[in-house]
Each structure stands twice: as structure tokens, then as C-alpha cells.
Amino acid sequence: MRQRAYDSLRQRIVEAELRPGQRLVERDLAAELQVSRIPLREALRLLEADGLVLLVPHRGALVAPFTPADVRNLFDVRESLESLAARLAAGRADRAGLKQLAARLDSARSATRAGDRDAIAAANAGFHIDIVGLADNPLLTGIMRPLEARTHWLFRLTAQRDAAQQCSEHEELYDAIQAGDGDRAAALAHDHIAAGRRTSIDLAAEWTDPELDPEAVAARRRRRR
Numbered sequence: 001m002r003q004r005a006y007d008s009l010r011q012r013i014v015e016a017e018l019r020p021g022q023r024l025v026e027r028d029l030a031a032e033l034q035v036s037r038i039p040l041r042e043a044l045r046l047l048e049a050d051g052l053v054l055l056v057p058h059r060g061a062l063v064a065p066f067t068p069a070d071v072r073n074l075f076d077v078r079e080s081l082e083s084l085a086a087r088l089a090a091g092r093a094d095r096a097g098l099k100q101l102a103a104r105l106d107s108a109r110s111a112t113r114a115g116d117r118d119a120i121a122a123a124n125a126g127f128h129i130d131i132v133g134l135a136d137n138p139l140l141t142g143i144m145r146p147l148e149a150r151t152h153w154l155f156r157l158t159a160q161r162d163a164a165q166q167c168s169e170h171e172e173l174y175d176a177i178q179a180g181d182g183d184r185a186a187a188l189a190h191d192h193i194a195a196g197r198r199t200s201i202d203l204a205a206e207w208t209d210p211e212l213d214p215e216a217v218a219a220r221r222r223r224r225r
Contacts, residue, residue, distance in 0.1 A: 001035040005043035013052045014149055016156045021209035024061040050149050068204040075197045079190050086189035088135035090182040097134045108167050117159035125152035127170055158200050
């Protein structure tokens with residue numbers, strides 16, 4: 001029941017059905033998901049560890065606000081680690097892995113032509129995840145895994161960005177990885193991610209509740225302890 005509640009809420013947050021800052025009422029969610037309060041609360045704690053939920057003293061659970069600072073921090077990490085992943089992938093990708101990456105590109109192209117924002121976000125997030133897999137570095141994979149949900153969430157919340165341009169940049173990155181050019185793959189990965197930084201931070205200012213400061217919430221929790 002905990003896993004079912006976790007999976008359902010994670011998907012609804014990542015797909016932006018539940019918006020940043022939205023209150024999560026335990027009574028309503030328990031009835032909707034047909035689980036008791038205990039597994040629901042356990043699921044909420046797991047989602048908090050993923051950075052998707054904020055547990056606020058005296059206010060209960062909220063979808064994490066995903067502030068401009070959160071978005072900036074995510075880009076800082078992605079620019080460095082995904083560049084490394086692209087460099088490693090260029091030297092280690094096998095035929096099966098490249099075929100899967102090409103299939104992601106096809107999915108993104110189809111979704112872009114159809115204007116399907118959910119499918120665009122899923123395909124683009126999957127493309128980045130696949131590159132990490134092709135890097136074949138278990139430590140890097142473990143470090144990146146907690147960021148996967150937030151990256152997909154960001155793609156969905158910023159779906160109004162130029163999807164055709166993102167496809168074009170992904171195609172260039174795929175070509176560099178396929179050619180085994182690690183330096184070019186790393187540079188393209190960095191530039192591709194950095195290109196979305198300013199727009200994403202600006203959009204985060206529009207969806208964020210300025211009264212919800214995760215650092216202030218954490219400080220209040222420490223004082224209560």
C-alpha cells in the first residue's frame with residue numbers, strides 16, 4: 001500500500017497534475033488512494049526524500065515548491081554530472097544502448113510533432129537517463145538516480161520551452177556519442193543543459209509560492225526537536 005501510494009503521488013507530481021505548493025490533505029488522499037493513513041504517511045516521507053514533497057510543521061504535507069533556488073541548484077549539478085555521463089557514454093556505449101537512445105529521439109520527435117507535452121517531457125527525460133545508463137558507471141548512476149524525478153518534473157513544468165530546439169540539440173548529442181567523441185559529447189551536454197537554465201529559473205518564479213521556503217521549514221523543524 002505504501003508503494004502504491006508513493007507511485008501514484010510521484011507520477012501525479014512529476015506530471016504536474018499536482019502543482020508546486022499544493023496542499024496534500026491526508027484524509028482526502030487516503031480515501032482517494034484507498035489506503036490507510038500509516039502507509040500514506042510513509043509514502044509522503046519517501047517523496048520528501050525525493051525532493052517532491054515538503055512536510056511543514058502545523059501545515060501538513062505540500063507538494064514541494066520547487067523554488068528558483070531549487071532549479072538553479074539542480075542545473076548546477078546536472079551541468080557537471082551529465083557532461084561527465086555524456087563523455088563516458090561516448091567511450092562505452094554499445095550497439096543496443098545506442099539503438100535505445102535513438103528510439104528515445106524518435107519518441108521525442110513524434111511527441112513534438114503532435115504537441116503532446118506529457119510525452120515530450122517523458123521522452124526528453126528518458127533520453128538524459130539513458131545517457132547516464134550508457135556511461136556504465138554504477139557510482140554515477142547512484143548519484144543521479146535521486147535527481148531523475150526532479151528532472152522529469154522540471155521538463156514537465158517547463159514544457160513551453162522550444163521542444164523542436166531540444167530535439168535538435170539531442171540529435172547533435174546523440175551523433176557525438178555514436179561517433180565516440182567524448183570531448184564533443186561533454187561540451188554539447190553542458191551547453192544543452194545550460195541553455196535552459198535562465199528560462200527555467202524565470203518560470204519557477206511564476207509557479208513558486210514565495211511564502212514557502214524549504215530552508216525556513218527545515219529550520220523550524222530543528223527548533224522543534
